[in-house]
Amino acid sequence: MLNMSLIIIIMFMFGNMIFVSKHKHLLIVLMSLEFMVLSIFFLMLLYLMMINYNLYMLMVFMVFSVCEGALGLSILVSMIRTHGNDYFQSFNLI
Template structure:
């Protein structure tokens, strides 16, 4: 019971940190990886509680690594083109 509340609180803190730190792409990527880590740990506890297979957690790790690599490649591209990782330098219009 308390562990579910703890993971829910950590997930909400991760979402709040994304909404408060939306100036730098690197900080957003760190917050996303924090959220993925919290989801992975809660999924491991859930699967252990019901004594299910851990095979799904391997797929989750694969997709989270792909998400991290995609975010880092976007960060590198943004830094090479604009010189920094601020979102204010992007001209959306």
């Protein structure tokens, strides 16, 4: 159990490092967010199985993560339609 939780925490840290570092594509940032959500899901699964609790909370978590993924993809499609690409350099925040 301890080795598995350590691997999951390392997965979360790698996703966090990719998210924080400067990337020029929005798709890479969105995939790193989904990777972090997946690692949090695995960590919650291990914890809830360890304390013998119902796994309905995981279903609620998955609903919110799917909504987050759909929102991110809609922002990506909107950005590609308005600007022609998903580069952060061509997207002016002002």
